[in-house]
Structure formats: structure tokens, C-alpha cells
Amino acid sequence: MDEFDVVVVGSGTGMAAALAAVDAGMSVLLVEKGPTVGGSTALSGGGFWIPGNSILRESGQREDPERLQAYLRAVTRGEVEDERWQTHIDEGPAAVDMIRRLTPLSFQFMAEYADYFPELEGGSATGRACEPKPFDAKTLGVHRDKIIAPALAAPFPMPITSRGYKWLNLVARSPRGVLTAAPLVGLGLGGLALKREYVAGGQALAAGMLAGLLARRIPIWTGTALKDLSLEDGRVVGVVLDQDGTDLMVRARRGVILASGGFDRNPAMRKEYQSDVVDGSWSLGTPGDTGEVIQIAQGHGADLAFMDAAWWFPAIPVPGPMPGVLLAERSLPGQIIVNGHGHRFMNERSTT
Ligand SMILES: Cc1cc2nc3c(=O)[nH]c(=O)nc-3n(C[C@H](O)[C@H](O)[C@H](O)COP(=O)(O)OP(=O)(O)OC[C@H]3O[C@@H](n4cnc5c(N)ncnc54)[C@H](O)[C@@H]3O)c2cc1C
Incomplete structure (x- = not known):
């Protein structure tokens, strides 16, 4: 039987979890149900709200810890223990540094991408989010096509960042739209001429994290679904996987990380937790996010919260x-x- 320190289930943000485990000196297996990696993370804008991180500091953003605490306290309205959001504040910057160290990605401050609730105490209209800079996916070589592709291809090659998105939409009204578009078109078309393929957002984030995993030779088993958790004395000690219709046990000495996404592609769960009118087609997420891992965890006693919440x-x-x-x-x-x-x-x- 295969044995690792950590088994990570799901290859979106799970790639970051796998990198963190490797960084802590552990052996890791990453399993992914689909044929490609990246999940909704690779289809997303790739922006992350991790205040006080080194990218923000380097771009001159000063953070006031008390304003930050006030903001998270206001946003969570007492529905989340303080310890949870305080941990995000305390440990988030180290996670960003880890990604910067272990991947070839560069990042930028999404200036003027406001906090989602800028009017609340401690909220910021300038924003606190960051995103990857355009990344040449061709550097993945033969692994390039392992990243899940967006459902709709862009009309022409142009890495659209969230920082630029607002201005691109105002291209007919504002000179800043043209000034934003020009370098991105240049990067896209110029990249093509140089046989590069600049991608942005979640595609860049996933490509960069995959590069980090490949560099550290982390095994990634695609086409492999979590079927169940294996427990001994009430403790999770491994996973039961379905690989091409065959059951497979893998032991996890230190733990199993469930990073298998949401349930946006599960019509029954959406009806149960969200609304009668939405079904699995009302989503831009990956087809793989069908929610069964949530049900598996629940079956072993995991508690659930915020099941009606979504973006x-x-x-x-x-x-x-x-x-x-x-x-x-x-x-x-x-x-x-x-x-x-x-x-x-x-x-x-x-x-x-
Ligand atoms: C269009 C779009 C834009 C977005 N933009 C942003 C943004 O800019 N910033 C932001 O913070 N959030 C954004 N989001 C939300 C964000 O993308 C998701 O919250 C996040 O990616 C979820 O990460 P995850 O790792 O939990 O799931 P995913 O990235 O979806 O990864 C889960 C993976 O687990 C796999 N899986 C599922 N079941 C199993 C199983 N049984 N066994 C093995 N593998 C399994 C799935 O196939 C999938 O690959 C956006 C979402 C969308 C759709």
C-alpha cells in the first residue's frame, strides 16, 4: 500500500496545500478526480485577499492591524470565531511568501479593486487584493495542457489581469483603457511571436503552482477520485480512491487535506442549500466540483457551515x-x- 505523510484531495487550492506540506518537509500525494488540474481555481480571476502580505508592503500599502480586525469583525458579524479570521491575518502573509518562494510566479497589487464591503469599518476602497502577473504557460513544456482550460477561449491572445479589467471595460471612454490594453495586447501578441503563451488570473496561478509541484517531483494522480476516508480509532489515517474503476487504499501518516471545491455542479445540493431555481448549470466553476467529498466528510461527522453562501x-x-x-x-x-x-x-x- 502506498503511504505518504499527507494526501491532498483536489488540485485547485490543493496545489498550495501540497506545496506547503512539501515546504514543511513532508511527503505528499495530490489526487485529482478530473483529467486536468487546477479546478475552479484555474478558471478564476486568481485574485487573493490576504492582507498585510509582502506584495502589498512592497507596493507601498501600509496596513493598520486594528482597522483590519475591525473589518473582519464587521464582515463576519459574529458568525465566525475571532480566532479563525485572526489566523487568516496572522498566517496569511507567510502563505503568500511560501507561494512566492516555491513557484516561478510574480504578483501585483490589484490597485483600486476595492474590498467587497468598503463601507464597513476598516474597509478599503483602494483594496487589499493581489493577483499573479501574466505567466508564460509554455514554460510548463509537455505539462502545459494539464491545466484545465477555460470554457470560453479569449477572442485573441491577451492576458487580462483583474488590475487591468476595469480599465479595459472603459476602453471606449477613458484614455487609461487604451493605456492598459496596449501593453497587454503587446504581451499577448508579442508572446506569440516569441512562442510564449502569457496567461493571467487563475490560469497563471494554477500554472505557477503546477510548476512548483513539478519542480519538487510531487506525485499528481489525475483521474483519481476520493471515494471514502479511512479511519482508525476515530482518526483519519488514509483515503480510499477510485482509479479507473479500481479501489485503492493510500495511507496518510500526518493527515488528509480536503481541497475538493464546492458543490456548484451538484443540482440536488444546490436545491437543498441554496435555491429551488438554480441547478448545476448556473456556475462558471469546474465540472468537477460536484460536492461528494463534502458529503463523505459529513458522513464521518464533519460539521458544515455557510452552505448558502456563494460569490x-x-x-x-x-x-x-x-x-x-x-x-x-x-x-x-x-x-x-x-x-x-x-x-x-x-x-x-x-x-x-
Ligand atoms: C469565474 C470565477 C472567478 C473567480 N474569481 C475569484 C477570484 O478572483 N478570487 C477568489 O478568491 N475567488 C474567486 N473565485 C472563487 C474561487 O475560484 C474558488 O472559491 C476556489 O477556486 C475554490 O478552490 P478549491 O480548491 O476549494 O476548489 P477547486 O479549485 O474547484 O478545486 C477542487 C478540485 O477538486 C476536484 N475534486 C472534486 N471532487 C473530487 C474527488 N471526489 N476526488 C478528487 N478530486 C476531486 C475537482 O475536480 C477540482 O479540480 C472565482 C470563481 C469563478 C468560477
Whole structure:
């Protein structure tokens, strides 16, 4: 039977967990149900809200710990123990440094990408989020196609960062839109000429983390699904995996990390926890996030919370692989969004 210190289930943020375990001197196995790695993480904007980190400091952002605590206390409204968000504040910067050390990625401050609740005490309109700079995915060589591809291909090669996104949407109105677009188009097209492929956002984050894992020869078993947890004396000691229809036991000496995403692709769970009107097609996430690992953990006594919470935004159900989303439209100056009855149904600015 295979044995590792740590088994990580899921290859989105799970790649960061695997890197952290390796950094702590442990042996790690990463298992992923799908044929590719990255999960929704690779399909995301790749932005992360980890205040007080070295990228923010280097770009001149000063953090006031008391404002930060006030903000998280206000956002979580007493529904989360202080210790949890305090741990995010205390340990987050070290996690960012770990990713910077163990991957070839560079990062930037997403200037003017406001906190989601800037009006709350301690909130910031300048923002505290960071993202990867465009990354040449071709440096992965033969492993390039192991990253899950976005459902819709960009019309032409141009790594769109969150920092630039706002200005790109204002390209017809603001000279800053043109100034933002020009270098990104240059990077995309120039990269092509140099046989490079610059990707941004979650694609960059996943590509960089995969590069880090490959450099450390971490085994990544794709096409391998967690089927159950193995317990002895009430303690998780391993995993039961399904690999090509065959059951496989792997022991985990120090622990199993479940990083297997949400349940946006599970219609029954969405109806149970969210709403009768949404189903598994109302998502931009990976098809792999079908929620069974949540159910497995629950079956072994894990408690669940915030099952109705998600990052929401308006969308139009159009034919094709994904809904038509109104992401930038939501924040264009002077507009409101109405439904088919002509009624405004949301706060256009809110994501929760
Ligand atoms: C379009 C979009 C943009 C977003 N932008 C941002 C952003 O900028 N910033 C931000 O913070 N968040 C963003 N999010 C949300 C963010 O992407 C997710 O919250 C995050 O990626 C979830 O990470 P995860 O590791 O939990 O899951 P995932 O990244 O989805 O990884 C889970 C993996 O586990 C695998 N898996 C599932 N079941 C099993 C099983 N039984 N066995 C083995 N493997 C399994 C899945 O196939 C998947 O690959 C965005 C989401 C979307 C869809």
C-alpha cells in the first residue's frame, strides 16, 4: 500500500496545500478526480485577499492591524470565531511568501479593486487584493495542457489581469483603457511571436503552482477520485480512491487535506442549500466540483457551515457551455440591472 505523510484531495487550492506540506518537509500525494488540474481555481480571476502580505508592503500599502480586525469583525458579524479570521491575518502573509518562494510566479497589487464591503469599518476602497502577473504557460513544456482550460477561449491572445479589467471595460471612454490594453495586447501578441503563451488570473496561478509541484517531483494522480476516508480509532489515517474503476487504499501518516471545491455542479445540493431555481448549470466553476467529498466528510461527522453562501452575480441563461455573465456591466457608471419583468432585483455592487 502506498503511504505518504499527507494526501491532498483536489488540485485547485490543493496545489498550495501540497506545496506547503512539501515546504514543511513532508511527503505528499495530490489526487485529482478530473483529467486536468487546477479546478475552479484555474478558471478564476486568481485574485487573493490576504492582507498585510509582502506584495502589498512592497507596493507601498501600509496596513493598520486594528482597522483590519475591525473589518473582519464587521464582515463576519459574529458568525465566525475571532480566532479563525485572526489566523487568516496572522498566517496569511507567510502563505503568500511560501507561494512566492516555491513557484516561478510574480504578483501585483490589484490597485483600486476595492474590498467587497468598503463601507464597513476598516474597509478599503483602494483594496487589499493581489493577483499573479501574466505567466508564460509554455514554460510548463509537455505539462502545459494539464491545466484545465477555460470554457470560453479569449477572442485573441491577451492576458487580462483583474488590475487591468476595469480599465479595459472603459476602453471606449477613458484614455487609461487604451493605456492598459496596449501593453497587454503587446504581451499577448508579442508572446506569440516569441512562442510564449502569457496567461493571467487563475490560469497563471494554477500554472505557477503546477510548476512548483513539478519542480519538487510531487506525485499528481489525475483521474483519481476520493471515494471514502479511512479511519482508525476515530482518526483519519488514509483515503480510499477510485482509479479507473479500481479501489485503492493510500495511507496518510500526518493527515488528509480536503481541497475538493464546492458543490456548484451538484443540482440536488444546490436545491437543498441554496435555491429551488438554480441547478448545476448556473456556475462558471469546474465540472468537477460536484460536492461528494463534502458529503463523505459529513458522513464521518464533519460539521458544515455557510452552505448558502456563494460569490453571486447576475447572469443570463444563454445556450452554450456557460451562462452569459454580467460582471463588468454590473459596475459601469450610472446603470442598473433589471430582470425580465423590468424589476431591479439586486444591489449591482454586491457579490454576496
Ligand atoms: C469565474 C470565477 C472567478 C473567480 N474569481 C475569484 C477570484 O478572483 N478570487 C477568489 O478568491 N475567488 C474567486 N473565485 C472563487 C474561487 O475560484 C474558488 O472559491 C476556489 O477556486 C475554490 O478552490 P478549491 O480548491 O476549494 O476548489 P477547486 O479549485 O474547484 O478545486 C477542487 C478540485 O477538486 C476536484 N475534486 C472534486 N471532487 C473530487 C474527488 N471526489 N476526488 C478528487 N478530486 C476531486 C475537482 O475536480 C477540482 O479540480 C472565482 C470563481 C469563478 C468560477
